[in-house]
Amino acid sequence: MDRGFLSSIELKTPKGRIYYGVTVVILTILALIVLFPFVYAFTSGLKGSLEVFNSGLNLIPRKAQWHNYRDAWEDFKMLKLFRNSFIIVTVSVLLRLTVSVMAAYSLSQLKPFGRQLVMLAFLLTLMIPSIAYLVPLFVTLGNLPIVHKSILDSYWGLWIPYAADAFGIFVLKSFFDRIPPDITDSAKIDGASSFQTLVYIVLPLSRSIIIILGILSFMNIWKDYLLPLLVISDPERQPITVRLFYVAKDYGVNLQMAAAFMALLPPLLIAILMQRYLKAGLTMGSIKG
Amino acid sequence: MKLTYALQTTRTITRPFSVLPYRLTRHLNGYLFLLPAIIVFALVAWYPIVRAFQMSFQEVSLIGESKNVGFENYELMKKDPARKIIFENSIEFASWSILLGYAVPVVVAILVREMRFGKGFFRIVYFLPSVVPVSIAVIVWRFIYDPDAGVLNEFLELFGIKGQLWLYDPKLAKPSIVAVMTWGTFGTTTLIYLSSLLDIPTELYEAAELDGASPLMRIRHITLPHLFPIMSLLFVLQILAVVQVFTEPFLFTKGGPGRRETLTPVLHIYNRAFGRADMGYAAAWSVVLVIVLVAFSAFYQIVNRRIAARQEN
CATH class of the missing domain: 1.10.3720.10 (MetI-like)
Known part of the structure; x- marks a missing residue:
C-alpha cells in the first residue's frame, strides 16, 4: 500500500482532503513558475519586434509571427x-x-x-x-x-x-x-x-x-x-x-527569445525522453562532490 | 585442485606476454587498461594542479620564460582592494542562496512524496531547468528582469508594486542572480530528497499513526531525522558551489552593476588571468580560494561530527 506520512484513510477525511488540495495547488503554482521562462521565451519569440516591448502583461502575441523562428534560425x-x-x-x-x-x-x-x-x-x-x-x-x-x-x-x-x-x-x-x-x-x-x-x-x-x-x-x-x-x-x-x-545582443529581443527557445529544446527533449535513466542517475549523482 | 590446475593451464595458453611470468603480465595488462586514464588525468588534472602551485610563485609569461618572484603574488593579494569585497560578496551570495534555495527542495520533496497521482509529472517539470545551459537561460531571464519591458515588473504592477531595477540595482543584483540559480538547480536537489524519502519504510508511519502521532509529529520525528544526513551534506555542498559561481554573474552583470557588487572569486580569477594576462596572480588566488574552501568543509565536518556525537550521548 502506497502511503506517505498520511495514510490513505486520513486523506479521505475533510482535513486530509483540504491538505491534499492545498498541496496540489502549491505544487501546480510552483510548476507554472518553473515552466514560465520556457513559455515566455516561446511566446515572446512569436511577437513583432516592437510588440515585445509593449507594457502590460501581454503574454500571448497579437498575431503569431512564425517567421521569427525561421529568421532567428538563419540569422x-x-x-x-x-x-x-x-x-x-x-x-x-x-x-x-x-x-x-x-x-x-x-x-x-x-x-x-x-x-x-x-x-x-x-x-x-x-x-x-x-x-x-x-x-x-x-x-x-x-x-x-x-x-x-x-x-x-x-x-x-x-x-x-x-x-x-x-x-x-x-x-x-x-x-x-x-x-x-x-x-x-x-x-x-x-x-x-x-x-x-x-x-x-x-x-x-x-x-x-x-x-x-x-x-x-x-x-x-x-x-x-x-x-x-x-x-x-x-x-x-x-x-x-x-x-x-x-x-x-546584436538582434531584436523577439529574435533572441526565438533563438533561445530553439536552443533550449534539445536538452529538454533529451531530459524528457531519458527520464527513466535520469532518475537513477541523479540520485547516484548525489554522492558527487 | 583440479580447478586450479585447469586455470593455470588456460592462463599459460591465453596470456598475451607469454614469455613473462603470469603475475607480471597481469600487472602489465592492468596498467595497459589504465594508461589512457593516467595520460588524460596527468595532462588535464595532476600536472595543472602542480603547476597551479608553481605558477602562484611566478610571474608567468606565455611566450618566454616565467620568472620566479617568491611570495610577491601573495603579497599583492593582501593589498588587493577587491579582496574584502569578494569575501563579503561570497558570504552574501551564500546567505541568499541558503535563504532562497535551501528549504525549498526539502518542502517540495515532502509535498511531492504525498501525491498519490502525478508524482512523475512534478518530478520531471521541476527538473527541467537543470538541463538548460546557463548562458541560454540568461538570455531569457535578462529580458524577464528588464526594468522597462520585463514581465516581472509588469506582473508586480498588477499588485501595485513599483517596478525595480533588479540586475541594475546594487542591492537587488545578488538575490536576482541567486533566484535564477535556484530555479536552475532546486529540481535536482528535490529529486535527491525525494529518493531518500522513498526509502523510509511505510511501517514507521503506520506504527506512529497507531501510537496516535499527528501528521506534523510524524514529519518532525520520522521524515526530518531521516533526511537530516543528506540535508547536512547538501548544505555544505550548496555553499561550496555558490562561492565558486562564475557563469551567472559573468553573463548577467560582469561583476556589476556598479563597481563590484556581484564580483565572485572565480570571476576575479578569470578577469586577472584572461583580462589582464596576469596568470601568476590568478593562480595565487585559486590556491588561496581552494585552501579556504577545503578548510571550510573540514571545519564543517568536525563541527557536524561533534554535534552528532553530543546528540548521541
Whole structure:
C-alpha cells in the first residue's frame, strides 16, 4: 500500500482532503513558475519586434509571427551552432566512457600492483575544485608538455579535458565490483583475454550504468560554458552555449527569445525522453562532490 | 585442485606476454587498461594542479620564460582592494542562496512524496531547468528582469508594486542572480530528497499513526531525522558551489552593476588571468580560494561530527 506520512484513510477525511488540495495547488503554482521562462521565451519569440516591448502583461502575441523562428534560425546560424556543440559533446562523451570503462575495469578486475595509489590520485581530482587548476590547465593546453604543441582553438582542447572523469571511474568500478567473479573466471577458462572479457562479458552486464553515465555526461558537457569559452575562440567553431549569448545582443529581443527557445529544446527533449535513466542517475549523482 | 590446475593451464595458453611470468603480465595488462586514464588525468588534472602551485610563485609569461618572484603574488593579494569585497560578496551570495534555495527542495520533496497521482509529472517539470545551459537561460531571464519591458515588473504592477531595477540595482543584483540559480538547480536537489524519502519504510508511519502521532509529529520525528544526513551534506555542498559561481554573474552583470557588487572569486580569477594576462596572480588566488574552501568543509565536518556525537550521548 502506497502511503506517505498520511495514510490513505486520513486523506479521505475533510482535513486530509483540504491538505491534499492545498498541496496540489502549491505544487501546480510552483510548476507554472518553473515552466514560465520556457513559455515566455516561446511566446515572446512569436511577437513583432516592437510588440515585445509593449507594457502590460501581454503574454500571448497579437498575431503569431512564425517567421521569427525561421529568421532567428538563419540569422544566428543555429544549424552550425548545434552541429559544433554536437561534435564537441558526442566525441567527449565517447572518449570519456572509453577511458573510464577501461580504467574501472582494470581497477576492479585486473587489480594491478599499486592501484590504491592510482585511485587516490583519481580521488584527488574529485576533492579539489576544478577552478584551482583552470588557469594552469589553459596554459597546459596552449603548450602541451613534451610535444610543445597547442591544442587551443581545436576540439581536442575540449575532448581531452572532458575525457577525465573520476566520478565516472568510481561509479563504474563499484558496479564492476559487483559482477560475480564466477562469470569472469569462466570466461578466462574458456580462453578469453582481458580485452575479450571486458567487451563480451563486463560491458553487456553493465549496459544500464553506461547509458546513465553517458546521458549525464552529455547533458553536463552540453551545458558547460567556461571551458569552451576559454579554449575555442574561433567564432565558426564555438558551441551554441558560448556563441549564441555572444551574438544575441546584436538582434531584436523577439529574435533572441526565438533563438533561445530553439536552443533550449534539445536538452529538454533529451531530459524528457531519458527520464527513466535520469532518475537513477541523479540520485547516484548525489554522492558527487 | 583440479580447478586450479585447469586455470593455470588456460592462463599459460591465453596470456598475451607469454614469455613473462603470469603475475607480471597481469600487472602489465592492468596498467595497459589504465594508461589512457593516467595520460588524460596527468595532462588535464595532476600536472595543472602542480603547476597551479608553481605558477602562484611566478610571474608567468606565455611566450618566454616565467620568472620566479617568491611570495610577491601573495603579497599583492593582501593589498588587493577587491579582496574584502569578494569575501563579503561570497558570504552574501551564500546567505541568499541558503535563504532562497535551501528549504525549498526539502518542502517540495515532502509535498511531492504525498501525491498519490502525478508524482512523475512534478518530478520531471521541476527538473527541467537543470538541463538548460546557463548562458541560454540568461538570455531569457535578462529580458524577464528588464526594468522597462520585463514581465516581472509588469506582473508586480498588477499588485501595485513599483517596478525595480533588479540586475541594475546594487542591492537587488545578488538575490536576482541567486533566484535564477535556484530555479536552475532546486529540481535536482528535490529529486535527491525525494529518493531518500522513498526509502523510509511505510511501517514507521503506520506504527506512529497507531501510537496516535499527528501528521506534523510524524514529519518532525520520522521524515526530518531521516533526511537530516543528506540535508547536512547538501548544505555544505550548496555553499561550496555558490562561492565558486562564475557563469551567472559573468553573463548577467560582469561583476556589476556598479563597481563590484556581484564580483565572485572565480570571476576575479578569470578577469586577472584572461583580462589582464596576469596568470601568476590568478593562480595565487585559486590556491588561496581552494585552501579556504577545503578548510571550510573540514571545519564543517568536525563541527557536524561533534554535534552528532553530543546528540548521541
